[in-house]
Amino acid sequence: xxxxxxxxxxxxxxxxxxxxxxxxxxxxxxxxxxxxxxxxxxxxxxxxxxxxxxxxxxxxxxxxxxxxxxxxxxxxxxxxxxxxxxxxxxxxxxxxxxxxxxxxxxxxxxxxxxxxxxxxxxxxxxxxxxxxxxxxxxxxxxxxxxxxxxxxxxxxxxxxxxxxxxxxxxxxxxxxxxxxxxxxxxxxxxxxxxxxxxxxxxxxxxxxxxxxxxxxxxxxxxxxxxxxxxxxxxxxxxxxxxxxxxxxxxxxxxxxx
Amino acid sequence: xxxxxxxxxxxxxxxxxxxxxxxxxxxxxxxxxxxxxxxxxxxxxxxxxxxxxxxxxxxxxxxxxxxxxxxxxxxxxxxxxxxxxxxxxxxxxxxxxxxxxxxxxxxxxxxxxxxxxxxxxxxxxxxxxxxxxxxxxxxxxxxxxxxxxxxxxxxxxxxxxxx
Numbered sequence: 001x002x003x004x005x006x007x008x009x010x011x012x013x014x015x016x017x018x019x020x021x022x023x024x025x026x027x028x029x030x031x032x033x034x035x036x037x038x039x040x041x042x043x044x045x046x047x048x049x050x051x052x053x054x055x056x057x058x059x060x061x062x063x064x065x066x067x068x069x070x071x072x073x074x075x076x077x078x079x080x081x082x083x084x085x086x087x088x089x090x091x092x093x094x095x096x097x098x099x100x101x102x103x104x105x106x107x108x109x110x111x112x113x114x115x116x117x118x119x120x121x122x123x124x125x126x127x128x129x130x131x132x133x134x135x136x137x138x139x140x141x142x143x144x145x146x147x148x149x150x151x152x153x154x155x156x157x158x159x160x161x162x163x164x165x166x167x168x169x170x171x172x173x174x175x176x177x178x179x180x181x182x183x184x185x186x187x188x189x190x191x192x193x194x195x196x197x198x199x200x201x202x203x204x205x206x207x208x209x210x211x212x213x214x215x216x217x218x219x220x221x222x223x224x225x226x227x228x229x230x231x232x233x234x235x236x237x238x239x240x241x242x243x244x245x246x247x248x249x250x251x252x253x254x255x256x257x
Numbered sequence: 258x259x260x261x262x263x264x265x266x267x268x269x270x271x272x273x274x275x276x277x278x279x280x281x282x283x284x285x286x287x288x289x290x291x292x293x294x295x296x297x298x299x300x301x302x303x304x305x306x307x308x309x310x311x312x313x314x315x316x317x318x319x320x321x322x323x324x325x326x327x328x329x330x331x332x333x334x335x336x337x338x339x340x341x342x343x344x345x346x347x348x349x350x351x352x353x354x355x356x357x358x359x360x361x362x363x364x365x366x367x368x369x370x371x372x373x374x375x376x377x378x379x380x381x382x383x384x385x386x387x388x389x390x391x392x393x394x395x396x397x398x399x400x401x402x403x404x405x406x407x408x409x410x411x412x413x414x415x416x417x418x419x420x
Contacts, residue, residue: 042261049264053271092286157275164278167286191367194313195287202279 026218029140030148037145047150051112051213052158058111059104063162066103067169070094074170075178084180088189091170096193096201100163102249105208108155109241113216116147117237120220121230129221144221148213155209156202163201200256207248212241297324297346298383302357302370303337308393309368310359316342316370323348326370342370344381352377358391368393 037044074090123129123143132139167189174180216237223233307329316324324344332339344351354375361368372387381387 045268046261046264048272049268052275053267056271056274096282096286154271154275157272157279160275160278160282164281189286191315193287195283198282198287 022222023214023218026221027214030145030214030217033141033145034149037141037149040146043142043146044149044153047146048153049150050115051108051147051150052154055108055111055154055158056161058107059158059162060165062103062107063100063165064169066099066162067091067095067166067171068173070099070166071170071173071178075174075180084174084178085184085188087170087174087180088167088185088187089192091174092167092189092193093197095163095166095170096197097204097253098249100159100166101201101204101208102245104155104159104162104205105212105245106242108151108158108209109212109216109238109245112151112154113212113237113241114234116151116213116216117220117223117233118230120144120147120217121223121233124221124223125225125227125230127225140221144217148217151213151216152206152209155212156205159201159205159208203256204249204252207252208245211244211248215241215244297343298349298381299327300342300344300351300381300383300385300387302340302342302387302390303332303335304340304359304390304392305337306359306392306395307338307340308359308395310340310370310393311367314367314369316344316372318348318351318372318374323372340370349380351381353379353381353385354389355381355387356389356391357387359393361394 070091071087074087074094075084078084078086078090120129120143123139129139129143132142171182171185175182175185219233219237219240223229310326310329312326312328314326315322316326324342326340327343328341330339330341331337342357351372352375354377356373356375358371358373359368360371375389
């Protein structure tokens with residue numbers, strides 16, 4: 001009984017390490033191909049469209065509501081200390097450093113990551129990838145790399161749009177509904193936020209972009225060539241992306257604090 | 258080709274929007290000013306205590322922001338903090354005997370440098386030094402002063418009531 005449990009644990013540990021090794025190998029292969037992929041920008045642009053432009057509506061809508069909630073909650077909290085004018089500062093720090101990059105990454109994993117994984121998984125299941133290999137076309141360079149790069153490029157832009165819309169959402173609630181002074185809202189924000197704070201968010205979203213795109217692409221490309229395999233790859237993409245994003249967020253925050 | 262043109266248009270719009278958002282965040286939300294020509298002049302003030310003053314904090318006269326704190330360093334020749342203020346070029350008529358103090362905006366607000374005008378006929382120029390400075394108020398010192406003065410009061414009070 002105990003032996004079986006230990007063996008089970010050992011097996012899952014080995015699986016996890018193997019997967020990590022697979023990721024490292026795949027990432028190295030992708031990064032090595034980046035310069036050559038940029039020679040064919042058409043493919044990358046198409047994927048920026050898929051990952052970025054098509055996610056725009058959900059990102060903007062989420063940003064608006066996250067900002068509005070921040071405005072309400074922040075106002076309630078700050079009102080207790082009699083410093084409602086600091087609402088802009090509080091909202092800006094929350095959005096730029098944490099919520100913007102993290103929520104964008106989670107939404108990205110749900111919207112674009114699953115699309116990537118299922119697309120690649122279906123290509124695998126319908127032997128399209130094998131067919132490319134038959135024709136001596138490298139599927140990693142032709143199919144995977146543009147998708148990866150598209151996600152990496154789209155993520156920081158999406159996060160910036162999210163934060164900006166969020167700031168206006170919070171302003172909508174804080175200023176129009178709760179009666180914070182508009183000038184105070186923006187000027188206190190401006191006085192407190194420095195360029196390093198904005199950059200922290202950009203760096204974070206860049207790292208999340210690499211992580212989420214890599215996970216989606218890897219899971220899709222290595223899915224089992226069955227209908228079930230595609231479904232499992234999609235699920236794994238969302239689960240792994242979410243956990244990795246939150247883990248990386250803590251580590252990046254600790255480093256850049 | 259028709260299809261890909263729609264994609265190009267959408268992508269272009271998205272990338273434009275993204276960079277516009279980034280640009281807005283960097284230029285409009287932060288206090289950094291992107292002046293091309295570095296107009297303005299620098300003035301030095303020495304303080305015994307700068308408190309929570311940070312580079313980038315505003316320098317104001319009567320509440321009007323006339324510049325920013327550029328740098329704060331420690332001067333071992335005088336054993337005081339050296340604060341470099343960058344004053345905008347248009348405010349070039351600050352009397353030489355003006356005083357500078359570190360003040361706090363609101364209860365929880367950040368600290369800033371307030372300049373009170375003197376009455377001299379000559380004005381501060383680039384590299385000049387403000388002689389009269391007032392340090393930031395440190396709450397602990399204030400409290401300890403208060404407590405010590407209270408402690409000093411008490412014995413007298415008891416002596417009076419004792420006989």
